[in-house]
Amino acid sequence: MKKDPIRVAVTGAAGNIGYALLFRIASGQMFGPDQPVALNLIEIEPAMAALAGVAMELDDCAFPLLEEIVQTSDLNVGFKDCDWALLVGSVPRKAGMERADLLGINGKIFVGQGKAINDHAKRSCRVLVVGNPCNTNCLIAMRSAPDIPDKQFFAMTRLDENRAKTQLALKAGVKVKDVTELCVWGNHSPSMFPDFYNAKINRQSAAKVIADESWLKETFVPTVGTRGAAIIKARGASSAASAANAVVDTVSDLIKPTRGGYHSVCVISSGEYGVPEGIITSMPIRVDAVGNWRVVEGIKLNDYAREKIAASNAELVEERSVAFGQLGLSI
Numbered sequence: 001m002k003k004d005p006i007r008v009a010v011t012g013a014a015g016n017i018g019y020a021l022l023f024r025i026a027s028g029q030m031f032g033p034d035q036p037v038a039l040n041l042i043e044i045e046p047a048m049a050a051l052a053g054v055a056m057e058l059d060d061c062a063f064p065l066l067e068e069i070v071q072t073s074d075l076n077v078g079f080k081d082c083d084w085a086l087l088v089g090s091v092p093r094k095a096g097m098e099r100a101d102l103l104g105i106n107g108k109i110f111v112g113q114g115k116a117i118n119d120h121a122k123r124s125c126r127v128l129v130v131g132n133p134c135n136t137n138c139l140i141a142m143r144s145a146p147d148i149p150d151k152q153f154f155a156m157t158r159l160d161e162n163r164a165k166t167q168l169a170l171k172a173g174v175k176v177k178d179v180t181e182l183c184v185w186g187n188h189s190p191s192m193f194p195d196f197y198n199a200k201i202n203r204q205s206a207a208k209v210i211a212d213e214s215w216l217k218e219t220f221v222p223t224v225g226t227r228g229a230a231i232i233k234a235r236g237a238s239s240a241a242s243a244a245n246a247v248v249d250t251v252s253d254l255i256k257p258t259r260g261g262y263h264s265v266c267v268i269s270s271g272e273y274g275v276p277e278g279i280i281t282s283m284p285i286r287v288d289a290v291g292n293w294r295v296v297e298g299i300k301l302n303d304y305a306r307e308k309i310a311a312s313n314a315e316l317v318e319e320r321s322v323a324f325g326q327l328g329l330s331i
């Protein structure tokens with residue numbers, strides 16, 4: 001039986017991440033090899049000519065699953081009837097900046113986008129925010145879309161999880177697929193905590209397998225936390241292909257039951273593990289057989305882990321207060 005297409009709105013579609021992402025959605029890597037898709041490509045007016053070029057290239061791939069391409073700078077058109085909204089469009093940081101420095105520049109974008117999603121997207125629309133600072137931008141979009149359930153808003157820390165897995169695999173001399181249950185907690189910022197105690201290498205605690213706590217605390221944690229800056233320094237531009245890859249991983253894992261452990265996704269907190277309520281923070285997520293996600297319970301966190309997670313979440317509480325103050329939103 002023919003399936004209806006999944007309509008995916010992508011903002012910043014002519015940008016670097018957009019260019020690495022759209023072709024993977026259209027080829028079936030995000031939603032599966034027998035699932036048609038329609039792409040609503042959203043850009044700001046000055047980038048519409050570049051967007052037309054990207055759309056021409058999508059046409060030239062003759063993807064069998066790609067049923068429609070909409071190109072627009074009108075958010076009301078762009079989010080109309082979408083099933084997924086991938087909010088990538090925003091300014092990336094440059095060398096020497098922290099992602100939070102983008103709050104004043106990017107935060108307001110997410111008010112208008114949230115409102116347009118509220119008014120035009122399907123009620124079942126799920127929203128993944130990539131544009132930085134992604135946790136707080138996601139919170140802004142969520143609060144601007146009161147008719148869409150909070151549980152349908154996500155921000156991305158899967159790139160951090162993937163980075164962390166590779167660093168542990170390299171250190172332990174194992175394959176990256178042997179590293180599982182790696183949750184990155186907190187903010188997508190240098191304060192994030194990649195939990196090496198509960199991560200597994202071939203089903204044993206990564207901390208036990210690596211048996212070098214000072215490397216884990218003093219090298220591994222900061223390497224993961226500052227990997228984005230290291231990429232900017234090396235490439236002269238922020239991660240794009242690996243970020244797009246993480247978008248594909250995040251969405252494809254949110255639409256199917258989780259096998260094995262869990263994945264890192266930033267979701268709305270309702271106080272799990274003592275996390276402050278009402279922030280969008282990264283936690284370990286599992287998806288059940290009918291497609292609902294939940295935060296995995298019962299993970300044992302030692303004092304060091306709790307302290308790191310609390311510090312990262314305190315940063316998110318502070319970001320929320322600054323952003324909401326600037327935007328006139330009430331906490």
Ligand SMILES: NC(=O)C1=CN([C@@H]2O[C@H](COP(=O)(O)OP(=O)(O)OC[C@H]3O[C@@H](n4cnc5c(N)ncnc54)[C@H](O)[C@@H]3O)[C@@H](O)[C@H]2O)C=CC1
Nearest residue numbers: 012014015016017043044047089090091092130131132243
């Ligand atoms: N959460 C994560 O793990 C990661 C997040 N990022 C963030 O993703 C964002 C995008 O990065 P790139 O694609 O490399 O940047 P880019 O500068 O190459 O592309 C951004 C695109 O967004 C468009 N744009 C700007 N304002 C817009 C608006 N209001 N509506 C629609 N489109 C708009 C621009 O015209 C541009 O084409 C940045 O904020 C970056 O920091 C990047 C890597 C990883």
Ligand SMILES: O=C([O-])CC(=O)C(=O)O
Nearest residue numbers: 093132227228229238239
């Ligand atoms: O570091 C940046 O600005 C881009 C980003 O979020 C990442 O690569 O993790």
